[in-house]
Amino acid sequence: MESRLIGFLAGRVQGLEPPMAIVRVGGIGYEVALSSAQLSRxxxxxxxxxxxxxxxxxxxxxxxxxxxxxxxxxxxxxxxVQGVGPSVALGMLSTLGVQGCYEAVAGEDLARLKSAPGVGEKTARRIVVDLGAAARRSGVPLTALAARSEVREALLSLGFRASECEPILLRIPAELGLEDALKWALKELRN
Structure with missing residues (x-):
């Protein structure tokens, strides 16, 4: 069952025990499961x-x-998505990343989705259908969601903090392509 007890943690990395990191916050060490990409950073x-x-x-x-x-x-x-638990979802983020997941769903690339541990043919098909439907409900195309991930990486490489970028990323107009989305985000961050 999902819960919203903790929205974010800000602290110091005290230990790395894949797939977990121990983050010290105010004298308490929280064990946090992370994707392999996040752990490597x-x-x-x-x-x-x-x-x-x-x-x-x-x-x-x-x-x-x-x-x-x-x-x-x-x-x-x-x-x-039926058949996707936290371990499979984290494995997908480790294998494909945010951008790769959205691109695979947008392109209905079942082989790419199945490259993630625990994702078989049936689950890959469900992911394509369910995430595609979720994107249609939100009104944000999957390609725009993938572009937001690239914009985030670009902003972080320019020295912006993730906490600064998050509110901006959520407001990027869906119709903007990658280059225009990055320009828009930079303008918003400088205001």
Whole structure:
């Protein structure tokens, strides 16, 4: 069961025990499950900000960490797909990343989706149908969602913090292509 107990954590990396990182926040060490891509970006002692999704099960409470709300949002959408649990969703983010997931769904690339651990033919088809439907409901094309992921990476490489970028990324007009979306985001961040 999904819970919204913790929205984000900001603290210092105290330990790395794949697939977990231990993040020290105010004297408490939180174990956070991360994609392999996120884990590879962390270093002991580094300051980190993570969007968090808390999953409460009968036998455990697990924190899943994400670079931003876009990644967390995709994780949440994947969890709505029958047959996709937190481990499979995190595996997809590790294997494909946000942009790769959206591109695979937009292109109905089942082979690419099946490259993620735990995703077979039936699950890949469900992901294409369900994520496509979710994008239609939100009014944001899958290609625009993929572009937002690229804009995020570009902004981070320019030195902006994830917490600065998140509200901007969510407001990027859906009709903008990658280059225009980046220009729009930079303008918004400088205002």
């Amino acid at each position: 962390l270093a002991l002692g580094a300051e980190v900000e993570l969007s968090i999704r808390t999953i409460v099960r009968a036998d455990a409470i697990v924190l899943y960490g994400f670079a931003d709300v876009l990644e967390r949002s995709l994780f949440d959408e994947l969890l709505k």
